[in-house]
Amino acid sequence: MSRIAYVNGRFTPKSDAVVHIEDRGYQFADAVYEVWALFDGKLADPEGHFARLERSLGELKIPMPMSRAALTTVLRETVRRNRIREGLVYLQVSRGVATRDHAFPPEGTPPSIVITVSRVDREATEARARKGVSVVTTPENRWGRCDIKTVGLLPNALAKQKAREAGAVEAWYVDDLGLVTEGASSNAWIVDGDGVLRTRDTNANILRGVTRLSLLDVARQAGLKVEERPFTPDEAVSAREAFITGAGTLVLPVVAVDGRPVGSGVPGPVATRLRALYIEHAKATAV
Ligand code: PLP
Numbered sequence: 001m002s003r004i005a006y007v008n009g010r011f012t013p014k015s016d017a018v019v020h021i022e023d024r025g026y027q028f029a030d031a032v033y034e035v036w037a038l039f040d041g042k043l044a045d046p047e048g049h050f051a052r053l054e055r056s057l058g059e060l061k062i063p064m065p066m067s068r069a070a071l072t073t074v075l076r077e078t079v080r081r082n083r084i085r086e087g088l089v090y091l092q093v094s095r096g097v098a099t100r101d102h103a104f105p106p107e108g109t110p111p112s113i114v115i116t117v118s119r120v121d122r123e124a125t126e127a128r129a130r131k132g133v134s135v136v137t138t139p140e141n142r143w144g145r146c147d148i149k150t151v152g153l154l155p156n157a158l159a160k161q162k163a164r165e166a167g168a169v170e171a172w173y174v175d176d177l178g179l180v181t182e183g184a185s186s187n188a189w190i191v192d193g194d195g196v197l198r199t200r201d202t203n204a205n206i207l208r209g210v211t212r213l214s215l216l217d218v219a220r221q222a223g224l225k226v227e228e229r230p231f232t233p234d235e236a237v238s239a240r241e242a243f244i245t246g247a248g249t250l251v252l253p254v255v256a257v258d259g260r261p262v263g264s265g266v267p268g269p270v271a272t273r274l275r276a277l278y279i280e281h282a283k284a285t286a287v
Contacts, residue, residue, distance in 0.1 A: 004081040006074060006115035011081055014116065023112050025094030028102070029152035031112075032056040036089045037247045038117070039279075041079055042286030043089060044247070046072070048210035053091070056149045061104070062095050065111045072287065075115060082117040088248060090116045092151060125250075129275055132255030132267040134168035135183065135244070137233050140175040146182075146205045159184040170244055172233070172257070179230040181205060186244035186252075187212040190236050190262075191270045194225075201228035211245040211278065214285075218277050224270070233257055241268030243275075250282070251275035 005017035025031030034053045037044040050068050057064055066074070075089055094112045098105030142155045159171035163184070170183045180188050181200055187209040189199045197219055202208050219226050236242050242254040242262045251274045253267030 003117070004078065006078045006113070008110075008112055008114075011078070017114070019094075019112060019114065020097040022097050022100060023094055024096060024098065024105070025092060025112065025151055027100055028095075029150060030060070030062075031092055031094030031151045032060065032062070032149050033090065033092045033151055034149065035091075035247045036075070037250065037282055038079060038084065038087045038089055038120075039283045039286050041085045042283075043072075043075060043079075044282035044286045045210050045214055046285065046287045048213055049247075052149060052208065052210060053093070057093060059145070059148045060095070060150070062093060062111055065093055065113050074113075078115045079117050084117050084119050086122045087117055087119045090114075090118070094151075120248075129250075129252055129272075130267065132253040133170065133244075134166075134256040134259070135170040135172050135188075135242075135254050136163050136166045136168045136258055137174050137180070138162055138171045138184075140173040140181055140205075142173070142205070144205055146207055147202070149207060156184040166259075168256075169252075170249075170254070172236075174233060175204075177230075178232050179204075180233060180236065182207060182209075183244050183246075186246035186249050188236075189243050189245065190231050190239035191241040191268065192231070192235065192239050195240065195270075197224050197226045197270070198229050198231050199226075200230050204230070209245055211247055211250065214281055215245055215251065215274060215278055218281050219274060222273070222277055237262055239263060241271050243271040245278075251278050 003014040005014045007017050034049050092114045096109040096111050138159045163171040172188050173181045236257050237260045240263045244252050253271040
């Protein structure tokens, strides 16, 4: 069955779905995106993702293309037409189509919207989480506004490819101070030698991950000590555990950094428990 995409008001088979060559997303990466995990056909962590979408659009002065309620209806309808229950929903909003000119097009230019849905094999992802994954480190070379979820992802794509070529699944950026900022498509965490959960604070140049934010709450409610405090790659290697978070990875144990084992080199109890608790939370909040 062919997958269905939503493009500017129309549902189209994905193979026929196209955007204009003068779309500003294509020419200038002048666009933002969101990704929701889909559990049992429902969008997980909706509030966090809508809030971040509105914030990213606001920072770029792109109008919200429709109300939250209308967008929720369109997202759900795209999911329904694809008949996918477990997966990911991708939304991209660009500044729209205009004759190429760096400055913004005239006010009233309608934003372009694209929505796609992809299936996730939950059994396969759970098996991967039971084994854990490796990450590599890479110098931080992105722009200074990583808090905006833009589609300007070339450095992220190059970092991810570096990870893949090293047999790892994620790359952790390391800034000029030698501290880990975040992953190419996830936030980075450790459980340090004192059992404290640590992840980079949002004053740093990172994306405010929705999974990260929800997990901070989930972890505190579970009685864990949490600090938004940076760590170095060496601290990650000597930590008890490490893991990454994101709508795609949920909570995924990291067992090696640059080929050096983390802790005992297998997924630890804290990350494993947090994965289960986060999935519970995501299912409970999904709409
Ligand atoms: N950091 C970056 C650079 C990302 O691209 C992502 C997700 O794509 C994340 C963190 C995790 O964000 P979220 O938990 O909202 O998926």
